[in-house]
Amino acid sequence: MTTETILTEPGREGLAGELHHLETVRRIEVSERIKEAKSFGDLSENSEYDDAKNEQGWIESRIAELHHVLDNAEVVKPPKRPTTVLVGTHVALKVKRTGKKMEYDLVGSYEADATSGRISNES
Numbered sequence: 001m002t003t004e005t006i007l008t009e010p011g012r013e014g015l016a017g018e019l020h021h022l023e024t025v026r027r028i029e030v031s032e033r034i035k036e037a038k039s040f041g042d043l044s045e046n047s048e049y050d051d052a053k054n055e056q057g058w059i060e061s062r063i064a065e066l067h068h069v070l071d072n073a074e075v076v077k078p079p080k081r082p083t084t085v086l087v088g089t090h091v092a093l094k095v096k097r098t099g100k101k102m103e104y105d106l107v108g109s110y111e112a113d114a115t116s117g118r119i120s121n122e123s
Contacts, residue, residue: 005073006108006121008088012075014111019066022059030056069110076108087121 007015030052037049078088085091085106093102105118112120 005069005110007073007075008107011111022063026059
């Protein structure tokens with residue numbers, strides 16, 4: 001069972017940028033590290049080789065994950081004049097009691113980051 005991933009356009013662009021960086025820069029860097037580590041000889045006791053192979057595995061896993069997310073995500077656009085709060089909506093709140101102002105962007109759970117003011121539509 002797969003859950004639908006909802007992204008805003010900036011979120012999609014960010015993930016696409018990360019994917020591009022991993023495919024064009026990080027793959028080459030880790031490949032060079034593996035090549036260099038192999039030149040040290042005996043791979044059974046070569047921690048540089050093990051580290052590089054582990055990193056390569058992580059990079060390939062992340063690339064596959066990003067491809068899956070980007071290929072299957074629903075990209076939403078914020079409404080021009082929202083009457084209800086939907087994914088992609090920017091919300092400004094004011095706490096009556098304290099007068100404190102808070103601003104949030106409602107995004108899909110994959111790109112949520114409360115410390116950056118992006119809260120999930122599932123929260």
